[in-house]
Amino acid sequence: MLELNQLTKTFHPGTPNEVRALRGVNLTIEDGSFVVVIGTNGSGKSTLLNAVAGSFFVDTGSIRLRGEDVTRWPEHRRAKFIGRVFQNPFTGTAPHLSIAENLALAAKRGRARGCGWALNSSLSSDLRERVRQMGLGMEDRLSNAIGSLSGGQRQSLTLLMAGLIKPDLLLLDEHTAALDPKSADQVIRLTDDMIRRDKLTTMMVTHSMHQAAYLGDRLIMMVRGQVIHDFRGTEKQRLTPEALLARFEEVRRLEQLDEAAAEQLRRQYV
Amino acid sequence: MTLLIGSLTMGLILALLAFGVLISFRILAFRDLTADGSLTLGGSVAAALLVSGWNPWAATFVAVLSGALAGATTGVLAMKCKINGLLAGILVMTALYSVNLRVMGKSNVPLMESRTILSSAEQLADASTHWRIWIGLWPGQFGYEDVFLPLALDHDMSVIGLVLLMIAAVGVGMVAFFRTNLGLAMRATGDNPDMIRALGVDVDWMTTLGLAIANGLTAFAGALLVQYQGFADVQMGIGMVVLGFASVIIGETLVGSRIVGFLICGAVMGSVLFRLLVAIALRWGLNPNDLKLVTAVFVLAALVTPDLWKAARKQLSPAR
Ligand SMILES: Nc1ncnc2c1ncn2[C@@H]1O[C@H](COP(=O)(O)OP(=O)(O)OP(=O)(O)O)[C@@H](O)[C@H]1O
Ligand SMILES: [Mg+2]
Numbered sequence: 070m071l072e073l074n075q076l077t078k079t080f081h082p083g084t085p086n087e088v089r090a091l092r093g094v095n096l097t098i099e100d101g102s103f104v105v106v107i108g109t110n111g112s113g114k115s116t117l118l119n120a121v122a123g124s125f126f127v128d129t130g131s132i133r134l135r136g137e138d139v140t141r142w143p144e145h146r147r148a149k150f151i152g153r154v155f156q157n158p159f160t161g162t163a164p165h166l167s168i169a170e171n172l173a174l175a176a177k178r179g180r181a182r183g184c185g186w187a188l189n190s191s192l193s194s195d196l197r198e199r200v201r202q203m204g205l206g207m208e209d210r211l212s213n214a215i216g217s218l219s220g221g222q223r224q225s226l227t228l229l230m231a232g233l234i235k236p237d238l239l240l241l242d243e244h245t246a247a248l249d250p251k252s253a254d255q256v257i258r259l260t261d262d263m264i265r266r267d268k269l270t271t272m273m274v275t276h277s278m279h280q281a282a283y284l285g286d287r288l289i290m291m292v293r294g295q296v297i298h299d300f301r302g303t304e305k306q307r308l309t310p311e312a313l314l315a316r317f318e319e320v321r322r323l324e325q326l327d328e329a330a331a332e333q334l335r336r337q338y339v
Numbered sequence: 340m341t342l343l344i345g346s347l348t349m350g351l352i353l354a355l356l357a358f359g360v361l362i363s364f365r366i367l368a369f370r371d372l373t374a375d376g377s378l379t380l381g382g383s384v385a386a387a388l389l390v391s392g393w394n395p396w397a398a399t400f401v402a403v404l405s406g407a408l409a410g411a412t413t414g415v416l417a418m419k420c421k422i423n424g425l426l427a428g429i430l431v432m433t434a435l436y437s438v439n440l441r442v443m444g445k446s447n448v449p450l451m452e453s454r455t456i457l458s459s460a461e462q463l464a465d466a467s468t469h470w471r472i473w474i475g476l477w478p479g480q481f482g483y484e485d486v487f488l489p490l491a492l493d494h495d496m497s498v499i500g501l502v503l504l505m506i507a508a509v510g511v512g513m514v515a516f517f518r519t520n521l522g523l524a525m526r527a528t529g530d531n532p533d534m535i536r537a538l539g540v541d542v543d544w545m546t547t548l549g550l551a552i553a554n555g556l557t558a559f560a561g562a563l564l565v566q567y568q569g570f571a572d573v574q575m576g577i578g579m580v581v582l583g584f585a586s587v588i589i590g591e592t593l594v595g596s597r598i599v600g601f602l603i604c605g606a607v608m609g610s611v612l613f614r615l616l617v618a619i620a621l622r623w624g625l626n627p628n629d630l631k632l633v634t635a636v637f638v639l640a641a642l643v644t645p646d647l648w649k650a651a652r653k654q655l656s657p658a659r
Binding site for chain 1: 516518519520521522523524526527530531533534535536537538539540541542597
């Protein structure tokens with residue numbers, strides 16, 4: 070279970086560039102729930118995920134994971150509980166290491182790393198099996214440098230790595246946004262399969278209204294550093310991409326965003 | 340012949356420096372300039388201890404530790420105090436100049452008759468001859484002994500043999516280390532720190548550990564160098580980073596691979612080859628004073644040539 074209590078974060082406080090990226094976010098995510106996060110550009114979605122992962126400390130508020138207060142934990146310590154896939158396919162893998170070595174690193178996520186061999190034969194065959202199950206035909210190329218793969222392949226492997234040891238929380242930040250449509254579909258299918266199979270507690274940011282409507286069992290919408298809508302259960306099941314777009318329009322009226330921002334919204338989502 | 344053996348030995352000793360540079364520049368992707376100071380530190384600590392009668396192995400060990408401490412200092416300055424890595428290295432290197440003078444008490448310490456690791460190699464060779472004679476194999480008995488014994492007894496050969504053994508041991512140790520969970524995490528730290536942080540590794544600590552190992556190896560080179568040439572000098576480290584880097588670059592070109600084991604072999608080959616080239620150049624009349632200039636130009640050329648080459652090919656390839 071993840072509990073966020075009154076999170077705030079301001080970048081460059083006290084300067085002309087001041088950005089209040091999070092303005093009091095309250096959110097509780099139960100174990101096994103798959104939460105889709107949508108919102109306008111700059112509404113603080115990535116900031117929220119980064120705050121949870123520990124990329125920086127929040128200014129105020131608290132973050133509890135599995136009942137533990139992790140608010141002041143550095144990122145590498147939280148990694149014991151958290152699996153992540155980033156928007157950029159290059160962020161999640163070490164390009165000059167082989168596929169097998171990248172996976173071996175992920176097999177030790179959050180654990181002590183000592184002087185045992187990183188790739189013993191039992192781990193190697195385990196990893197090969199996991200890669201085979203993905204069905205992308207990469208199991209015979211495990212010794213190739215991961216940098217030689219396509220973005221979609223790398224993102225699929227990053228996803229596998231994030232779930233290799235079952236994480237208490239999976240964070241996906243627009244992890245298909247940089248991919249071509251075909252790879253994006255593939256990665257989304259793998260994502261959904263993995264989350265269902267392992268009943269992973271997940272937060273997934275997306276810009277695709279299609280993904281937002283048809284994936285997950287809960288949806289939150291962020292505007293200006295706050296969660297303004299929270300759909301769950303049957304309400305979430307009934308959502309359609311069109312209904313979500315209508316919500317964005319409503320947000321526009323309520324928040325009286327200027328016309329330019331609305332135009333940007335339309336370009337992006339329609 | 341002595342020239343050849345001399346440059347071989349120097350090349351092998353400085354391969355340890357190349358290992359250090361390889362770890363910091365290539366594996367950690369950290370531009371560490373501490374080496375100029377930590378090589379001298381290793382040398383001066385070893386010299387000071389040897390002159391005061393320490394066991395040469397213990398003295399060398401302490402020298403390695405001192406280098407590791409210097410590297411760790413650079414690591415902490417860069418990672419914890421958030422100082423630019425280049426600057427952190429320069430700061431430690433500069434501070435070490437005074438430290439080295441303190442350690443030695445003066446700017447140059449001759450080892451005189453102190454026992455060294457390398458002189459014990461000679462004794463070992465002697466001992467093995469005695470032993471052979473003792474069990475009834477005496478020189479000349481089988482004919483080939485007449486050829487090999489003079490070599491085995493030869494000071495230079497026993498020294499180069501021991502150095503070779505140590506380099507091989509360190510090289511194998513490094514290859515093994517970079518295949519462990521810890522070593523693999525260190526490689527990933529240099530390759531993609533964001534990724535490895537998200538997998539639970541403390542990047543600051545890992546970088547500091549890597550720099551400690553790198554500078555420990557560099558200090559090892561310094562300690563051996565002092566024992567080989569018979570004196571320590573506070574100036575001995577000047578230009579060593581560039582020298583190590585040159586060896587690493589030559590090695591990479593020779594092996595043409597980024598696999599760690601190959602890189603390590605390459606560093607040894609590069610270091611030895613560079614020494615041989617230097618020896619030949621000096622033979623041909625290169626002024627020793629110009630050596631560092633030539634080395635720097637060489638590294639510069641090696642760094643820009645691939646880019647120039649690419650640009651040239653782009654120019655030449657037909658426009659599409
Ligand atoms: N590290 C940072 N330093 C300074 N400002 C930042 C930083 N990260 C985010 N911001 C600012 O905080 C605001 C929220 O950004 P964030 O990346 O969370 O938005 P987002 O909802 O993920 O947007 P997008 O849909 O474009 O990804 C933006 O105005 C952004 O410029
Ligand atoms: Mg974002």
